[in-house]
Amino acid sequence: MPDPKHPFFTSPGPRVLAHRGLVTPGAAAQGMAENSFAAVAAAHAAGIAYVESDCHLTSDGVVVLFHDADLSRVTGDPRMVADVSLVELATLMESRGGLITLEQALESFPTLHFNLDVKVASAAAAVGGQIAEHGARVLVTSFSDSHRKQALDAAARAGGDVTPATSAGTGTIARLLAALPLRSSRLTRRVLAGVHALQVPERHGRLRVLTPRLIAAAHDADVEVHVWTVNDPADMQRLIAMGVDGIVTDRADVARDVLSP
Template identity: 25%
Template sequence: MGTTPLSTRSTIVALIATSTLLAGCSDSSDRPPVPPSTLSVIPLAVPEGAPGEMPTLRFRAILDVPQPRDVSISFETSAVTATAGEDYLDTVGDVTIAAGSLETFIEVDVLGDAEEEPAETLALAFSATGNVTATADTVTGTIANDDSACDAAFEVDANPWRVNGADPLNYAHRGGVIDFPENTLFAYAEVALAGADVLEMDVYQTRDNELVILHDLDVDRTTNGTGNVVDLTLAELKALDAAYWFVPGAGTPHDRPEADYVYRGIATGDRPPPPGYSASDFQIPTLEEALQRFPHELINVELKPDLDGRGDYEQQMAALLQRYGRRDDIIAASFVDEAANNFKAVAPCVHTSIPLDQGSLLVLGALGDGVIPPVPEHVAFQVPPDTSQINPAQLPPGFFLEVVTEDFVTDAHNANLAVQVWTINTCEEMLRMMELGVDAIMTDRPILLEQLLNTPAAERSCSD
C-alpha cells in the first residue's frame, strides 16, 4: 500500500473534520427544540424530634418533563416563625436534577427539642438554571410540634367546627370523587388549591401495619389491582395505579373507552404527570404522606375497623397524629362505634364526631319534643340529609326519616355540636343545606360547592 504525503493527509483530516462539524450543525438545526420544563417545589412537613435529634425537613423539587441536561437549583432558607440556630440550621446550597430525571430533594436539618409550642415555619427561596420555569420562587416548610401530650380531653367552649351563621365548610369527600381520582395526593392538592376547607380521607391498615388512604375494603373499584387492603403490603399497594378507573365528572366507571381514563398510567410511569406532580401523587398514599403534604389543611380522618384484630390500629393512628401535632385541626370519625371509642380512649385530645350507633340514638331521641343532650366528648354530628343514603339492610323495612331539618340543626347547635352533612352532590341540595344552617357539606363535587360559596348569597342559583 502506498504512503499518503503528510500534507495530503492533513488536508484530508481537515476536510473530514469540517464536514463532520457541518453535518452536526445541520442535524442540530433540524432537531426540534427541547420544550421547557415547569419546576415545582413541594414542602413536606416533619416532626421536630426530641432534644439531640436532627430530623430532616425535605422539599421535593419536581419537573413536569425531563431535560436532556442537568438542572441546577440554588436555594437558601430564612426564618418565618421558626428560629435559625434553635429550631433549624440555616442552609444555603445547590442541588441537581440529573439529565433525564424528574425530581430531587432539598434537605434542611431540624433541631429537636422538648418544648411545647405551635408548629413553626421557615421559608425556602430557590431559583433554577437551564430550560426551566419555576411556579414560584419561595415556599414555606413546616416543623410540626410533637411534644404536646394527648392524655386530656379537649375543651370546646367555642366549638371551632361550628360556623355560627356563616357559610358551611366545603368538605372534599375523598378529595372529590367526581372531580378528581379519589383519595390521591393529586386530588387533595387540587381541591385545596381550589379552596376546599376540609380534606376527608378514609384510612385502612395494610398487611404490614402501614396506614393507607383508601375508602373501600378492597382495591378493585379504583385501581388496576385486586384484593383486600388488609391482605396486601404497602409495597404491593404502591405498585398500583390509584387513578386507573377515574373519569372526570363520572367517578370510577369501568365501561368507558380507553381515552376517557385521562390519568391512567401516570402512577406507573406510562404517562407524564401534570405540572407540579409526580407519579407517586397518583398512587395509594399513606396517612403520613398526607400529613407531610398538608400540614395546614383541616383534615377529616375516617377510622375503619381493626381488620387484622391486633388491636393496634387506633393506637397507631393516634401516635401518628400526635407526632405531627395534629389535634384541634383534625376530626376523627367512624361508622364503627368500637373503632371510635377505642380511638377516643387513646387520643382524648383529638376532636371527634359522634359515632354511628350513639348518634342514631341521639337523633331518634330528639324527634318530636325531644332535645339533644350535651355530648362534651365530641364536636360534631356527621349525618346524611335523610335515611335514603343508608344501606337498606341496616334499616327496618320501609323505614324513612328526614334527618337534617331546621329543628335538628337548632337542637344540635344548642348542644354545641356542629352539623356536617354527607354526601351532597347536587346544586339544589347544597343550597337547601345552606338555608338550613348546617356547618359543613361533604361532597364528591367540591369544585361545584366552591363555586356556589364564592357567589354572593343573594345571587346563588342552580339555573345554569
C-alpha cells in the same frame, strides 16, 4: 353557627369538606382516583380547607387513605387492603394519582384540616398515634363509635397539645334521633357530650335523618351539622339555608363557588 370550641372549626363557614379529595370529571377521565395523593393535592390547590378521607391499615401496618376494604373498585385487584403491603399498594396506585399514607397527608399538607373516618378497628390505634401532634386540625369519625373512641384514646396516650375533634358514630346518632321527640335539651346535650359534629345523610332509606329539629338540637349543644354526600348546587344552597354548617361533597370546587360569600 354553633361554637364547638375546637380549633378544627376556627375557619369561617359554611364548611366545604372535599369528599376523598377532589377528582373532577376531567381528572377522573385521566385516571385519577379518589383518596389519592393527587386528589388531596387538587383539593388543596382549589383552596379547600377541609378534606374528608378514610383510614385502612396495610399488611405491614401502615395507615393509608383508602375507602373500601378491598381494592377491586379502585384498582381492579380483588385483594383486601389488609392483605397487601405498602409497596404493593403504592404500585397499584401509581397510575391513579399515587398512594397517600396518613403520615404523608399530615406532613405534605400542613395547612389542611383532615376529617378522618376510621374504617376498621385494626387501624384505630395507629391513626390515633399519628394524629396526636396534629389534633388542632384533625377530626376523627367512624360509623363505629368504638373505632373513633379507640383512635381518640390512642391520641391521648401519645400526647399532643390538642385532643382531636370528633363526630358522632351511628350509635350516637341513633340515640339522638330517639331522644329528639322528647324535646329535652338536657337529654340531647347528654347524648352529644364529647361530640363536636354530626355528619349525616339527609335520608337513610325511608328514614329522614336531617330535620330542623335535629339541626336545632345539635346547635343548642354547640355541635355542628355536616351533610354528606351533596353534589348538586341547588341542594347545597337549600341545605345551608336550612342551617347546616358544612357540606361533604365530591365537587368541592363547585361547592366553593356556590357557597362563597
